[in-house]
Amino acid sequence: MCKQKNLLAIIFLLFGTVQLCFSQTYAYYKTRKYIKNYTWLPDFKLKASGLQFPVFDDMESLGQSFLLPNQSILNFKTKSDTPEKISSLNLVLRFFVQNVSIAEFKITDNQSHELKRTVKFISQGYQPPLFLNFDSLSAFDKKNLKIAITFQNLNTKNLARFIVGDAWLGDSKIEKHLSPSKTFMDLPYSNPRSTSSVQLTPFESTGQYLHFPTDQYEEHYKSNVFIEDSLRKPEEILNDVFFSLLRSYPFYNERNLDKNQILTKAEALLREKSSLCDKVAKISHFLNTELKDPHFSIQSKCSLQSDKPLITPIYCYNFNDRAIVSAILDTELEEKIPLGSEILEINGKRISLSKEFTVDHLHQLLKKTPGEKMIVKLINPAGITDEVNYSLKPMYSTSKKYSGNKGDTYTFLNDSTTYYKINSINDQTINTFISNLDSINTKKNLILDFRNCGGGDFLAGARFLSSFIQKPFKYFDFEKLNSNKLDSVIVNRNLSPSNFRENGRIAVIINKNSACVAELLAGCLKKERANAKIFGSESSIGALAFTYQVVLPNEEISFTTNAISYGKILINGKSIETKGIVPDVLVKLEKVEDLAPYEDKVLRAAVNGI
Template identity: 35%
Template sequence: MKNSRCKLSLHYVLSFRIIYAIVPVLMAVIMFGGAGLCHAQTLVHYMVKETDTVYEMKPGNSSRETAFFFPNYDEWKQLETGYVMPADTTVMLSEYASVKDINKAILYLRVHSVNISKIKIRIDTSKEELLMTFIRDGYQFPDGVDIGRLLTGGDQTGPLPVHLSCEPVNAGKPMSFILGEMMVCSDRVTRHISPVGIFQQAPFANASVSGGLTLTPFDSYGNYIHYPAGEKEEASKAALVISDSTKDTRLLLGQTLLALLDNYPFYTERRLIKEQVLQEVKSTIDHTGSLSVCEMVDTLNRYLLSHINDPHFFIRSACATTVPLQSPLQVYSVNGSVQVAAVMDDTLRSMVPPGSRIRKINGTVVREDASVSEVNRLLRRKSGEQVTLTFLSPAGKEATVTYRIADKYRMPANMMPANLAFRKINDSTTYYKINRIDARLPTDFASRLDSINSTSRLVIDLRGCGGGDLLAGATFLSYIIHKPFRYFDLVAVNGNATDSVMVRANPAPFHYRDDGRIILLVDKNTACTAELLIHNLKTWKQGTQVWGKEETKGALAIIHDISMPDGRTGIGTNALGNWKILLDKKSIEGTGIRPDNTVLIEKVNDLQPYEDKVLQMAIRQ
């Protein structure tokens, strides 16, 4: 029996990071699963990770029910009650259903804690103890603890006693342990034929097997009060796989890429000529016949990057992850030229000072107007490869150095603050860093609201944030915008139909202060759902100001990942949706959002890792 509270699916996402976290889990299913499927045709399936409840909590004498809000987390719904637990207790979980793969069982806890560093978990069927570690007070992330090996071989009938023992951060202070939910679940990945329109026509054959599909309305888990009525849950699944045993990866990759480019929705916005792109890509594919899959991927990606330059349309391959391209130099655009901002190699650091301008890389002259991405393509090499660099130092002296790429470079902590980093800048201002928008964001924000609301200004740093989950973004905004609001507008890819998405007012007591002022920090790598946050806060939260040294990325679309049968190659694409996302009925694709206050970066020390001129000017206003 399936419990809807436990069911997880691969949903609409706006950041490829989320899909990448899921894809490795699916590879075994893609490569070895699916017995009985017809492989004589090119079929596309969507993948769903479903979670069956095995045991669930039935509170006993050791807990006291109380009114207590828990924020929703991914597809875990918001709760309005919790249970006050002793620091050392046993929770009896009642058997909910039997499953075959008990070795895959995961224990999930939704917890709010104060002064607890860790919880020791022990199951009666095993003497082994597991640890759940907490890094701060507040709502903890219900990521789950693998307990399958503790259950395998034991008595799986009847109640399951789970012993919980809390350890304090400070032994001299009291602990608080509020338990919202507790259950044992078992995960499984299933595959289903995709109803997406492009797969109903050649070279795909989904139309031959999708006639009897039952489609359900899109489910926003209570976040939206309006969404286009015709959109279906099954078409929104982001993780897709192709099955066809009669074609090799190169042929499937080429056919799929051409079909997606034929359906690509942003030719006008990116000032591209569709017929020319299709012709050039077809010619490129024809000339890769003798290349390996890895070489073909590299060749096609170079074309996509140089001609389309859309971060939501690219080919991924295990080749790139097996042999990563890297550089010991971090470069940024400073006052109109690309300069060295940081050196991550101890020996090279003494030879190439920050602020140096790169003149040549392995003999290739670097133009004065070269972009950061162009310079990085020349700098990044495989481990062991040699690079000869000619540069002009800040003192005006030209020099040349030769070095080899190391196996790995460690990014200095000051180059990118940790996701959800939080600190108080002064008595009136707090700082909050968002590197990605996922289920953790609204939960973490809710935990920090008391501290955030103790100051009148909140700096939200979205620099480098490539986006994330639409629903998580909507939940986060609902903690700041205290009313229903229009999240974004939509226009049909094929036709002139328009619609919009409306977010429900959040009934939970997680509210940013009404008189608070928000400062947003952005850069050219701020994209997707992060751009939605900017637009909505500027529109619905009075006094919001945007600061940055440049406009945002201008890449706002719904993303899917299509895996090839080899399990090693795939395409990330924004060419499968029925709608294009608009802000105030206008597209920002390729143009981005311009800051209210543009800060001129005149030297390397003005950059974020050092003096951070953008932040300093923003908080001085």
């Protein structure tokens, strides 16, 4: 039914003109609008640094930057539409530091008012945009604001560099916009029935892409979609959103799934009477067992309500369909269950690894609540069959010998080889890599380790690749879902002077947990660099898609999903869904010691074969 006028007025204020009948469930995304009240006027005496600032998140690339001497003064010009009364401002700074440990920022006016803020740097190089709040500015003369910057050297024996690309004083605000996704255009949603009433803008990559499909818009790629409904029950909203996403899911064929059968099973599940948390658990099990797509899952705060999370001290690896113990997080169990033991039974259940029953399923059997008793039957490396009883402790810590290298960082393996571990692909990861290229380029060989990297940001991935490929190149093919027509995304030439050496050799390491953008980067490097080679003990997972977070009211339940994508991402015109990237050099693992972080047979193969 249509709602009363006072409710209509509120919704019109939030969303603009929409159709409101039969339902009032809305799907919208948020954007941040920057309000630049004061802009920086670089002093003509400042020396240009020659450093260009890359794209960061929704901030554009910067073609020029300036080297600031210590104790510099930044002067700001007031914009004509700046309000007279401003109680607080944020200093927003795009900058690069070298050999700088601490910087102090002091805002002053011509009335001797001042406020100070101090920033400590945990890393050098390109910094993420700094948002520094200056509150209580009511007494300041707003027409004469200045920022004094003073910094300390990390090493007093070396020179420090503080380079600024842009600076402004102002604020930002969050704005709501209806999602244009076709998933949310029909009942039970109150979004418009067609995109004609939603203003769409061309996709903006701030110069990173040379070509992007012309009928793909900025609004199509807002990764967080929020569901809002103040009248309906949470269970009803959850049911509607889940079923809508299943209807829109685009990979039934690639995963050899019968769509009608999946939807029929889902309808039966949603008809079951259960609590909200039980419903979430059932949906999670359904997605894990029916779709088996790492890009489609449900998360909730229900799991946080339990004081006893599921844990295990035992982890295994699949060696020729045998579940071999690869890590023990309990020192008391290490003697009873040596590394390399084969798990035969868990609490009386016989273990037989297959495509249907994987190591992940085995770990689900091993994970119980603290205090529960476990019985594990095994064969140890000496060939002796044993049965081990133990009780789960309140918690287990992962020691360094099992965790390996968790950070995005680099190290020199020998005189000619740099090793770089990348766990996620985002602007800061890429900034860190680019900031260290001078050092990395002192070695001819580079190993990029994407093992267990679940992907990340596509624009950041394009920028990363452009530091290896100094020309425009095809990033991926794009198959439009509404027409099945093919188009491509072309990356622009490198917009910064940071490049990996042209004669450098590249080894890319992947495993079954390398996904999405990590797979895309591996494929592009192999195609575009003649001296790039992929190493691994297995193919990557084969899950390449734009993903979204669909957040339900009160933000207690959310879906991670690829179901509202506008197209499929193809590599060389083909989908890698469920197939993955196949290594050029397939390294066979035969024993626990072959794994990382033990002797790491795959890494040794990359070092020797690069």
